[in-house]
Amino acid sequence: MTTMRMPIRGILKASAAAAIVFTGLSAGSALAGDAVPQNDLLNATLWMQRSVEYKATTLGIYNLAKGQLDKALADKTWTAIPDKQGENFGDKPPAIVLDADETILDNSPYEASLVTRGTDFSPKEWTAYVKDKVTRAIPGAVEFLQYADSKGVKVFYVSNRTVEEKPASIENMKELGFPMGGNVDTFLASGQEPDWKSPKESRFAFVAKDYRVIMMFGDNLGDFTDKYKGTHDERMKFFTDNAAHWGHDWFMLPDPEYGSWESNPFNNNYKLSADERRKMKIEALEPWKPKE
Numbered sequence: 001m002t003t004m005r006m007p008i009r010g011i012l013k014a015s016a017a018a019a020i021v022f023t024g025l026s027a028g029s030a031l032a033g034d035a036v037p038q039n040d041l042l043n044a045t046l047w048m049q050r051s052v053e054y055k056a057t058t059l060g061i062y063n064l065a066k067g068q069l070d071k072a073l074a075d076k077t078w079t080a081i082p083d084k085q086g087e088n089f090g091d092k093p094p095a096i097v098l099d100a101d102e103t104i105l106d107n108s109p110y111e112a113s114l115v116t117r118g119t120d121f122s123p124k125e126w127t128a129y130v131k132d133k134v135t136r137a138i139p140g141a142v143e144f145l146q147y148a149d150s151k152g153v154k155v156f157y158v159s160n161r162t163v164e165e166k167p168a169s170i171e172n173m174k175e176l177g178f179p180m181g182g183n184v185d186t187f188l189a190s191g192q193e194p195d196w197k198s199p200k201e202s203r204f205a206f207v208a209k210d211y212r213v214i215m216m217f218g219d220n221l222g223d224f225t226d227k228y229k230g231t232h233d234e235r236m237k238f239f240t241d242n243a244a245h246w247g248h249d250w251f252m253l254p255d256p257e258y259g260s261w262e263s264n265p266f267n268n269n270y271k272l273s274a275d276e277r278r279k280m281k282i283e284a285l286e287p288w289k290p291k292e
C-alpha cells in the first residue's frame with residue numbers, strides 16, 4: 001500500500017499547539033473552539049469503526065457479488081477485463097482480482113491512531129503497523145472469498161503493499177480466513193516485478209494471461225484503471241463510460257478516508273502544505289449559496 005498511499009493521500013495534521021492544549025484538558029473541561037485537534041480523518045474513521053451503516057454497506061456489496069459470481073461462472077463469455085483477456089479466455093480457469101487495503105482489509109486502527117495522536121501518514125510507521133498484523137477484515141469479504149474459493153475461483157490480491165510488507169500481510173490475511181492460493185503466489189505486491197509499480201493494469205494483465213478474470217473489487221479508481229490520476233472530468237468520463245461494469249463485474253467499496261478522489265482536487269501534489277491542500281479541497285466543493 002505504501003507506494004500507492006503516499007501519492008494518493010493527504011492527511012491534515014493537527015497543529016502542535018492544539019494537540020498540546022487538548023492533552024492538557026481535564027475530563028470536565030469545557031472545550032474551547034480551538035482546543036480540539038483538527039484532522040480530516042475524524043468522521044471517516046469514526047464511520048468505519050463505529051457505524052452499522054458502513055458495515056451494512058460492505059456486507060451488502062459482498063452479498064450481492066455472490067449472485068454475480070454464480071452468473072459469471074455459468075457464462076464462459078463473461079470477463080471483467082475484456083481489453084486484457086485475449087482469445088479463447090472462456091477456456092481459462094476463473095479468477096477474481098481484488099485490491100487489499102480498504103477493499104477487504106480494514107486499516108481503521110491505523111487511521112484512528114493518526115487522529116488520536118494528531119499526526120500524519122508515515123511510510124515507516126505504516127510498515128510497522130502492517131508487521132503488527134492487526135489489520136481487520138472488512139465485513140462480508142472473507143465469507144465471499146471463501147465461497148469463491150469453494151467454487152474453484154482463484155483469488156488474486158493486487159495490492160500496493162510492498163514486498164517488505166508482503167509476508168506479514170499474508171500471515172495476517174491467513175489468520176483472518178482469506179484464501180491465499182495454495183502453491184500459487186496470489187499476493188501481487190507493488191515492486192515485486194520491475195513493471196509492477198503503483199498503477200495496477202500490468203498486474204491485471206499478468207493474471208489475465210492464465211485466468212478468466214470474472215470480477216474486480218477496489219476502493220479506489222486505480223483498482224480498475226491506470227487513469228485514476230486524470231482530471232475530474234476525465235475521471236467522470238471513465239465512470240460513465242464504464243457504467244455497465246459497476247455492480248455487475250466491478251465492485252467499489254466505500255473509502256471515506258483516502259484515495260485518488262481526495263488528492264484529485266490538489267492535483268495529487270503532496271508537496272503542497274497541508275493547509276494548501278485543504279484550501280484546494282474546499283475550493284473544489286460546489287456549495288449552495290443562500291439568498292441575501
Ligand SMILES: [Mg+2]
Pocket residue numbers: 099100101102103218219220
Ligand atoms: Mg485500497
